[in-house]
Amino acid sequence: MGMVLSIVNQKGGVGKTTMAQALAREFAKTYKVLLIDFDGQATLTELIDLNNNFDEKYIQDYMKSDSIVKIFERETIEPLNITGMLKDENGKTIVPINELHFIPSPGNIMVSAAESVSGGKDMLLNKYLQKVKNEYDYIIIDALPSVSTLFRNVLLASDALIVTIQTKTNAIAGANGFLQVLDDVLGDYEKTYKHLFILPTMYNKQRRDDKDTLAEIMSSYMQSLKTYKSIGAITTTLLEEIPDRTVFSNAQAVRYFLQDYIEGFDTGKRDILLLLENIAKTVTEKLRGDN
Ligand SMILES: Nc1ncnc2c1ncn2[C@@H]1O[C@H](COP(=O)(O)OP(=O)(O)O)[C@@H](O)[C@H]1O
Ligand SMILES: [Mg+2]
Numbered sequence: 001m002g003m004v005l006s007i008v009n010q011k012g013g014v015g016k017t018t019m020a021q022a023l024a025r026e027f028a029k030t031y032k033v034l035l036i037d038f039d040g041q042a043t044l045t046e047l048i049d050l051n052n053n054f055d056e057k058y059i060q061d062y063m064k065s066d067s068i069v070k071i072f073e074r075e076t077i078e079p080l081n082i083t084g085m086l087k088d089e090n091g092k093t094i095v096p097i098n099e100l101h102f103i104p105s106p107g108n109i110m111v112s113a114a115e116s117v118s119g120g121k122d123m124l125l126n127k128y129l130q131k132v133k134n135e136y137d138y139i140i141i142d143a144l145p146s147v148s149t150l151f152r153n154v155l156l157a158s159d160a161l162i163v164t165i166q167t168k169t170n171a172i173a174g175a176n177g178f179l180q181v182l183d184d185v186l187g188d189y190e191k192t193y194k195h196l197f198i199l200p201t202m203y204n205k206q207r208r209d210d211k212d213t214l215a216e217i218m219s220s221y222m223q224s225l226k227t228y229k230s231i232g233a234i235t236t237t238l239l240e241e242i243p244d245r246t247v248f249s250n251a252q253a254v255r256y257f258l259q260d261y262i263e264g265f266d267t268g269k270r271d272i273l274l275l276l277e278n279i280a281k282t283v284t285e286k287l288r289g290d291n
Helices: 016-028 043-048 056-065 068-073 109-115 121-135 149-157 171-189 208-227 246-253 258-265 267-289
Strands: 003-008 032-038 099-103 138-143 160-166 195-201 236-238
Touching (some): 003 016, 003 149, 003 267, 016 099, 016 138, 016 195, 016 258, 032 043, 109 121, 121 138, 121 149, 138 149, 149 171, 160 267, 171 208, 195 267, 246 258
Parallel strands (some): 003 138, 032 099, 160 195, 195 236
């Protein structure tokens, strides 16, 4: 049974999309993975660049027939198999791949589609995923950065969350606001998670601000999680921080998945690959351990 893991934070620009893409690729080395762009901004969909990897007409038709907005009409959709996109003409990759499927975002139309549902609108992503969960080991959702119907759909469809926090002074206050929202939703729906992961991102060890913020996340922030009514009962793990490095945006600029970019063009950055391997390993171990 697939495990639904969502990458969340109320703020934009804190590395959610980047980490969703990199972690999905990491898991897809060995597992069957479904990656979902559940943000009307469609950043991940742009980065995956379907038009350059598939026949344009095929993608146009696919976006119509299997758009995620259909789940709000209680219809089912077929994710797009993008495994082949990562292989060369000979069907090979440097970075291994098992299977990676993708559900693109159709853009802001998602917002109105979700809001216009009458009754039970917060559970529709969950209902859809229950139908396809058996076909995957991990389902990774790149969530939108706002509290809304779409966002509650993500919270209620997930088995575990990864909360990304940028290591900048005001990020902790923002993250606290987010925790309160999360706690309220969990309370309202009597929902809980197998695990909650905190992932510091864009850490620049040369900067005082970043160092102080990381230290605060490690101590008082992790402690403060225990004071929330619903969140307090969830096992929480602080993941190793993701450094601020240009390789992340360099890979995105040429529309490559991070791992394939580093192995193909920038092998000097293999330390980042090791870091991602370790994070994925921690996440899988914790999730299996809690089962
Ligand atoms: N660890 C990192 N180091 C450097 N730049 C990063 C890192 N993570 C993300 N970025 C860059 O920061 C910007 C915002 O990241 P993104 O993942 O789109 O955030 P979000 O999805 O939270 O809005 C992007 O341009 C991305 O390339
Ligand atoms: Mg994003």
